[in-house]
Amino acid sequence: MASSAEGDEGTVVALAGVLQSGFQELSLNKLATSLGASEQALRLIISIFLGYPFALFYRHYLFYKESYLIHLYHTFTGLSIAYFNFGNQLYHSLLCIVLQFLILRLMGRTITAVLTTFCFQMAYLLAGYYYTATGNYDIKWTMPHCVLTLKLIGLAVDYFDGGKDQHHSCSQAPESGPFLPSGLHTAQPPHHRRLSPH
Numbered sequence: 461m462a463s464s465a466e467g468d469e470g471t472v473v474a475l476a477g478v479l480q481s482g483f484q485e486l487s488l489n490k491l492a493t494s495l496g497a498s499e500q501a502l503r504l505i506i507s508i509f510l511g512y513p514f515a516l517f518y519r520h521y522l523f524y525k526e527s528y529l530i531h532l533y534h535t536f537t538g539l540s541i542a543y544f545n546f547g548n549q550l551y552h553s554l555l556c557i558v559l560q561f562l563i564l565r566l567m568g569r570t571i572t573a574v575l576t577t578f579c580f581q582m583a584y585l586l587a588g589y590y591y592t593a594t595g596n597y598d599i600k601w602t603m604p605h606c607v608l609t610l611k612l613i614g615l616a617v618d619y620f621d622g623g624k625d626q627h628h629s630c631s632q633a634p635e636s637g638p639f640l641p642s643g644l645h646t647a648q649p650p651h652h653r654r655l656s657p658h
Contacts (some may be wrong), residue, residue, distance in 0.1 A: 486566035498597035500545075507541045531642070544602070549601040553608055556584055561613045564640055569623030581609045615641070 492502040567573035588602045
């Protein structure tokens with residue numbers, strides 16, 4: 461009995477070794493090299509194409525569901541794609557999102573919140589550009605962070621604009637209601653914020 465158990469363990473270890481070497485051969489770095497591209501560029505292209513099945517799933521199964529499910533789905537898929545692309549560098553985006561939520565929560569609908577948002581987000585982005593600059597064009601966390609910076613500034617302006625008298629305001633943005641957007645709403649990818657039907 462003991463010898464058959466040892467044989468099974470040996471088979472499992474051998475199978476794991478074969479699978480591990482097979483996965484190493486299928487690495488993105490080797491695939492990118494064979495295509496004549498960088499691994500970062502290949503990850504970006506894969507991420508763009510992953511958006512299509514995610515969008516189809518959302519459209520067919522989640523479109524008219526509760527808003528919290530939609531926010532959870534967009535947050536989970538967006539953060540997963542961002543982690544696939546940039547790994548632990550994702551913390552830059554998460555830090556700015558959390559700080560933006562706190563700015564809106566603590567400062568409210570004031571022009572000070574808008575100015576603080578603008579100064580902080582732009583300074584963080586410019587510092588990121590400065591510290592990650594190289595002589596070549598690189599695909600790094602600063603590329604999507606530029607879009608995130610603009611969207612977070614726009615969120616602060618929309619929130620501020622929503623507090624004005626509705627008769628004199630020209631903003632029709634969904635965020636311009638009487639309440640602060642939830643942390644989950646703020647955390648989802650910027651391009652999904654206005655697609656929610658609720």
